[in-house]
Amino acid sequence: MKKLFITLVATALLSIFAVGLFLYAGLFDVSATTQHSAFTKWLMTSTMHASVERQGKSVDVPDLNNKALILEGINDFEAMCVACHGAPGKKPGPMGQGLNPPAPDLQESAQHHSAGELFWIIKHGIKMTGMPAWGVSHEDKTLWPVVALLMTLPDLNAESYAALRKHAKGMGHHADSDGEENHAHDSVQMEPAIKHSEHTHEHDDHEH
Template structure:
């Protein structure tokens, strides 16, 4: 019984200590300062393990369609370059100010499965600046981006990226946006309600998309 009482006392002390530190203003929240080593390790480990676990049940469609990849590079250029950069393209001013800095997706593609890339793209990641693109894009709009990142991005240099982007005219939901959203301006793109289930994705549509009704 004495041990139980001692445990309760220490629990109360710990709760009070956490509250006191949290409300004191001593915890650093500035984005231009790095996390301490232990905090950074905990956040990174938890993030990677969570994405891996939650992506395990996702059914990945065929991603090697050339049309899908052409749609994907247009959407990548509009949606991802501002924060992550790309071959021959620098991050925007907003992207350079993120903490943690958004990773190079060419490297991510060699380390993460397509399902994991899709899950992160669709759901976003807390405390990183990565948005949940499902808020404005349905699953058919997201798989082409995953196709391009997973299948083509690691092999492209700046010249190859520019050539592929030029040849992608008319493909994808952002076919008229290439080069227009690399400054991370946060403009909205309404492309569906994102209600599709992550473990039951539809086969992505690859036909030309009429974007005249969308605000950019």
């Protein structure tokens, strides 16, 4: 028994030494142009999903099925999200193309997260992914419109997304001066664009 104990301790110490040598010798490739191993990808994704699901349960979600709120969110989405994630009809910009892991397609990702989870991600960010914690510089009330927009995103295409932007001038924390006159309270036919108010959010193996 004593011999077995000594063997186990020696093995553990050698393993720690080997890992330390590997790390401090600079052998681990930290470049963003090298893909993660399958194990590392699984570990990071699984850990993130479990953490976000747990944290999102404690978020008090307001009523997001509101046309004006969605219009407020689209300009903030353009300013805060599109460069890395892209949008319907838009590819990610140069910064987003260089991220590793890549920023997820939010039309896909939004189908697998609840509103509370999306808010928590936007507010607190995700470590070691390039996802910033927008709550550091934005109040909660300025983040919920983005969540409202995200909840509709899976139902939008390039044309309906552009139509929403057209009616969102001067709205949101990052008001967009490129839009046309604000018709937030007009009888605009936007029902297809905001039809998606809730999803049955099932977590799977997709990256979010």
